Structures are given as C-alpha cells and as structure tokens.
Amino acid sequence: AAxxxxxxxxxxxxxxxxxTLKCYPIPRHDTVYWYQQGPGQDPQFLIxxxxxxQSDKGSIPDRFSAQQFxxxxxxxxxxxxxxxDSALYFCASSLKGGNYGYxxxxxxxLTVV
Amino acid sequence: AQTVTQSQPEMSVQEAETVTLSCTYDTSESDYYLxxxxxPPSRQMILVIRQEAYKQQNATENxxxxxxxKAAKSFSLKISDSQLGDxxxxxxxxxxxxxxxxxxxxxxxxxxxx
Numbered sequence: 001a002a003x004x005x006x007x008x009x010x011x012x013x014x015x016x017x018x019x020t021l022k023c024y025p026i027p028r029h030d031t032v033y034w035y036q037q038g039p040g041q042d043p044q045f046l047i048x049x050x051x052x053x054q055s056d057k058g059s060i061p062d063r064f065s066a067q068q069f070x071x072x073x074x075x076x077x078x079x080x081x082x083x084x085d086s087a088l089y090f091c092a093s094s095l096k097g098g099n100y101g102y103x104x105x106x107x108x109x110l111t112v113v
Numbered sequence: 114a115q116t117v118t119q120s121q122p123e124m125s126v127q128e129a130e131t132v133t134l135s136c137t138y139d140t141s142e143s144d145y146y147l148x149x150x151x152x153p154p155s156r157q158m159i160l161v162i163r164q165e166a167y168k169q170q171n172a173t174e175n176x177x178x179x180x181x182x183k184a185a186k187s188f189s190l191k192i193s194d195s196q197l198g199d200x201x202x203x204x205x206x207x208x209x210x211x212x213x214x215x216x217x218x219x220x221x222x223x224x225x226x227x
Contacts, residue, residue, distance in 0.1 A: 031213060042204060042217040043158070056213045088156060098213045099146050099165075104158035 002026055004105035006091050012111045013081050021076040021108045025093030031055070032074040033102060034066055035090040043090060049074060050096055081112045115140045117207050119218035126195045127226050133180075134190045134221045136205030143167075144210030147181070147188045152220075153201040161203070164188065166210075192223075200225045 005024040013019050025032050031050045035043040045058035049068035060066075063081075068074040078085060088109055092102035116139045126132035138147070149161040164172045164181050171179050176193045192199055205218040 045214040048213045101160045106157050
C-alpha cells in the first residue's frame with residue numbers, strides 16, 4: 001500500500017540558509033500535517049492543511065511557512081535556519097479530522113551546522 | 114490545553130513476557146480519541162492502537178491491548194508475549210474530536226531483553 005513519502009531523508013544546511021521539505025500524502029487523504037521532533041523529544045505540531053487550505057497552526061516559527069498544492073503534496077519552507085531547527089520533521093496524512101489516526105512518513109532529518 | 118503524561122521514561126521486559134505502559138491525560142472534553150504510536154530506531158511513527166472515548170470497550174490489536182479508564186483519564190498499553198521487534202519508543206497521543214492535531218506524551222522507551 002502507498003505510504004506517506006517525504007523527501008529528502010536527510011538534509012544538512014548552514015545557519016541562515018533556507019530549506020524546503022516535501023511531503024506526498026497517501027492518495028485520497030485530504031489532510032496533511034507537519035510535526036517537528038527535537039532530539040529525545042516528543043513530536044510537536046507545526047501546521048496542518050485540509051483540502052489545500054491551512055486548517056490549524058501550532059508552534060510554527062514565523063521563519064517557517066508551508067503550503068499544500070493542487071496535487072495535495074505539501075512543502076515546508078524554513079528560512080534563516082538556526083542551530084535549534086535541527087530536528088526530525090514528520091509529515092503525516094489522514095482523512096479529515098485525524099480521528100482515525102495519522103499515517104506518518106519516515107521523516108526528514110534536518111541538521112543545521 | 115490538553116496534556117498527556119507518560120510517567121515511565123524507560124521500561125524493560127523479558128521476551129515473551131507482558132509489559133504495561135502508562136499514560137494519563139487531562140481534558141475537559143467528552144469527545145476525543147486516544148492513540149499509542151510506536152517509534153522504532155528506524156524512526157518511523159507507527160500507529161499501534163486507537164481508542165474512542167465514547168466506547169467503553171477496550172481496544173485490542175493482536176498482542177496489544179489498552180486499559181481505558183475514562184473517569185481516571187488513564188490509557189495504558191499492554192503488550193503481551195513481548196517480542197524483540199517490540200523494542201521502541203512508545204508515545205501516547207490525544208486527539209480532540211473535531212480537531213486535527215495530536216498532542217503527544219514524552220514517550221516511554223521500551224527495551225525487550227532476550
């Protein structure tokens with residue numbers, strides 16, 4: 001069965017650079033979520049999209065932005081990267097509401113040096 | 114705001130034995146959903162089991178079952194016949210009905226000893 005696809009798997013950037021993470025949800029899933037998981041931490045909700053519109057927002061820094069495109073894939077753009085942005089970034093998808101649980105991608109490991 | 118607490122940072126179990134991971138949560142809502150997710154070293158977050166708050170019957174998925182105590186706001190995970198492949202970080206998570214985000218606990222690292 002198709003899963004949530006994230007790219008790249010690993011990314012190394014320097015401080016103040018920009019990074020773009022991509023997410024391809026499971027077909028027919030209409031909601032996409034982004035989470036940030038710092039080392040040894042639990043995942044923290046960043047933002048979600050339902051039918052290409054932002055539907056909820058968590059603790060996402062102003063330096064970050066995201067969007068969902070017409071083909072339902074989503075991109076998380078991070079600018080002016082800081083060392084503290086180093087984390088595992090998960091994308092997940094679900095049917096509206098997430099009550100049945102999400103399906104997570106394998107994550108993108110971002111390292112800022 | 115809803116919070117999820119996992120009081121056991123680490124647990125260990127012998128292969129083939131049974132282990133229970135604890136989770137409590139705080140909410141004033143009546144419509145919500147609870148989940149256990151497993152995160153092995155491969156780091157993929159995998160849904161283990163789901164419980165609807167309005168259902169009194171405890172959810173079961175093969176060797177995994179929950180003890181859902183709504184009044185006590187407790188949602189523990191029991192793993193029976195533990196296998197080496199069960200070794201992972203286990204996260205308890207809460208979703209409020211009508212909301213989209215999951216609120217996670219801090220996780221419990223489970224070690225399975227051969």
